[in-house]
Amino acid sequence: MNSNEIKTLDKENIVSTYARYDMVADHGKGSYCFDMDGKKYVDFTAGIGVNCLGFCDDGWIRAVSAQLSKLQHVSNLFYTEPQVTAAKLLTERTGMRKVFFGNSGAEANEAAIKTARKYGTVKKKETANKIITLKNSFHGRTMAAITATGQDNYHKFFTPFLSGFEYCEVNNADELRDMADDTTCAIMMEMIQGEGGVVSLDAEFVKAAAALCTEKDILFIVDEVQTGIGRTGKLFAYEYFGVKPDIVTFAKGIGGGLPIGGALFGEKTCDVLEPGNHGTTYGGNPVACAGAVEVLKRIDEDFLAQVRKKGEYLKAKLLEIPQVKDVSGIGLMLGVAVEGKDAGKVVKDALSGGLMILTAKDKVRMLPPLTITYEELDEGLAIFKNALA
Numbered sequence: 600m601n602s603n604e605i606k607t608l609d610k611e612n613i614v615s616t617y618a619r620y621d622m623v624a625d626h627g628k629g630s631y632c633f634d635m636d637g638k639k640y641v642d643f644t645a646g647i648g649v650n651c652l653g654f655c656d657d658g659w660i661r662a663v664s665a666q667l668s669k670l671q672h673v674s675n676l677f678y679t680e681p682q683v684t685a686a687k688l689l690t691e692r693t694g695m696r697k698v699f700f701g702n703s704g705a706e707a708n709e710a711a712i713k714t715a716r717k718y719g720t721v722k723k724k725e726t727a728n729k730i731i732t733l734k735n736s737f738h739g740r741t742m743a744a745i746t747a748t749g750q751d752n753y754h755k756f757f758t759p760f761l762s763g764f765e766y767c768e769v770n771n772a773d774e775l776r777d778m779a780d781d782t783t784c785a786i787m788m789e790m791i792q793g794e795g796g797v798v799s800l801d802a803e804f805v806k807a808a809a810a811l812c813t814e815k816d817i818l819f820i821v822d823e824v825q826t827g828i829g830r831t832g833k834l835f836a837y838e839y840f841g842v843k844p845d846i847v848t849f850a851k852g853i854g855g856g857l858p859i860g861g862a863l864f865g866e867k868t869c870d871v872l873e874p875g876n877h878g879t880t881y882g883g884n885p886v887a888c889a890g891a892v893e894v895l896k897r898i899d900e901d902f903l904a905q906v907r908k909k910g911e912y913l914k915a916k917l918l919e920i921p922q923v924k925d926v927s928g929i930g931l932m933l934g935v936a937v938e939g940k941d942a943g944k945v946v947k948d949a950l951s952g953g954l955m956i957l958t959a960k961d962k963v964r965m966l967p968p969l970t971i972t973y974e975e976l977d978e979g980l981a982i983f984k985n986a987l988a
């Protein structure tokens with residue numbers, strides 16, 4: 600098929616939930632993607648923060664292929680080695696106690712929300728089911744996850760939403776304290792609101808939220824679906840904020856491109872879910888877990904230090920560009936406020952110039968593969984400058 604045939608078939612046969620860019624991706628290697636016509640693009644998207652080792656990384660292919668030819672799936676009624684290996688790497692490196700594996704970010708948050716409600720209603724009192732999230736947050740597309748999402752534009756069409764969710768102003772510790780009562784089972788937040796425009800929370804606010812949770816026996820849930828797995832230069836972004844969550848959710852980067860997500864549970868929460876309470880057929884699939892094991896092994900402390908350095912370099916270079924007003928975010932998760940041109944138009948112009956970038960609200964968002972080189976960053980920056988001009 601050629602690219603026009605593919606675009607036509609897509610329009611005819613696929614539900615148009617995505618406003619796709621005008622590019623048919625064909626293959627990729629490292630930080631480069633190639634379309635059907637062989638045109639090369641520098642990748643500053645990594646999917647949407649998914650391909651943390653870039654396209655078709657050799658070590659990742661070896662790990663995943665080896666598992667694929669050994670055992671592609673077995674139900675969760677049996678044990679497998681890749682699942683426990685991935686779980687052990689996560690618990691060892693975070694000090695969290697146990698993991699539940701699902702297949703996506705929304706499902707990871709569902710697991711967290713269900714756990715919080717069980718914790719509240721069983722350990723506190725029957726009516727302790729309220730979950731406080733933040734305005735401008737994004738937690739996914741399932742019914743519970745869009746309810747948790749604190750943005751009005753997601754709260755259309757699909758009524759009725761779940762009850763028992765309240766939304767607090769970002770960085771308003773007083774409001775949070777007022778909202779948290781004896782019916783509250785959890786407070787849930789992203790450390791950097793990704794879809795919300797790459798908005799970093801104030802450390803003081805995050806600390807106050809965590810302290811409030813400890814004081815009132817409320818679970819502190821951190822959604823690290825976008826910020827986690829090395830994206831910000833730490834394994835998880837909460838490490839920058841000096842807090843210890845009760846539940847951490849993750850997805851995007853962990854499989855290196857395969858669908859896997861999950862929730863990490865701490866001391867208070869690791870034994871809340873019991874047989875029969877929750878589950879998923881595919882969760883913790885051995886091939887996806889083999890991808891996760893490779894990703895987690897590669898993202899060691901040296902690797903993370905490199906991500907921080909590359910992030911600082913990219914941020915500094917971006918700030919030298921006259922049309923760039925501001926750069927938010929940490930590590931290789933950056934939001935760029937641009938002047939004189941709409942972010943959506945910048946993304947399209949960058950794409951025709953050979954650079955893949957994203958938007959986040961009215962900003963340009965950059966989530967390059969964590970393995971990107973300085974030369975590739977420079978190459979992408981040059982195209983970005985042209986797109987802004």
Ligand SMILES: *Cc1c(COP(=O)(O)O)cnc(C)c1O
Pocket residue numbers: 702703704705706708737738739740789793794822823824825826850851860
């Ligand atoms: C992407 C994202 C989700 C949803 O993940 P899916 O895999 O699309 O379900 C949830 N939370 C945050 C912070 C995200 O960025």
